[in-house]
Amino acid sequence: MATTAMSRLSRLRTSSSIRLPTKYRLYRSLVAAILLYGCEPWTIHADTEGI
Template sequence: MNGETLEQVDNFKFLEASLSKDGTCTAEVRFRIARATASMTSLQKIWRSNISFKTKYKLYHSIVLSTLHYGCETWTLMADTEKRIQAFEMKMEPLLAPVKRRKLQWFGQVTRHDTLSKTILQDTDEGGRKRGRQRKSWLDNVKEW
């Protein structure tokens, strides 16, 4: 990039979001679900209190859902990760639709501007295709939706 060689790493953590070289997000989704569950558990006294439902709902959205959705724009959703999110939804409310919406919004924002993110997003791997079934990519999610 600009005449400099960039170091290749297997995993990269940036602002508490973990990105992996192979594009999978299973570990990140597990981590986010665990954090959101911990947030729910820490609010047990509030859920049992006499606070209005409207206030509880706002707390749920601002604490629990924001914890779960943090960095979801970078996730490559495969069948197993979607199942994990849907299992968490069974406890709460629909969560997969907002993840998809936020990811598509980010894709639109990146493709409208000439930035490093757009360059990276549109870049392809050097070399030929690997043998066997091709792994689903981040862009495959966008095209599918």
């Protein structure tokens, strides 16, 4: 599902009119949320927490 969400953002990734910080925030809210859903019991270390 995360791969599908990432592929749907392909036009966003190549768009030069959207700034990088905005692209990153969209990635975190749309793709990373799907990717990390259900992994609450996993151990996340401080150095990997900021995906």
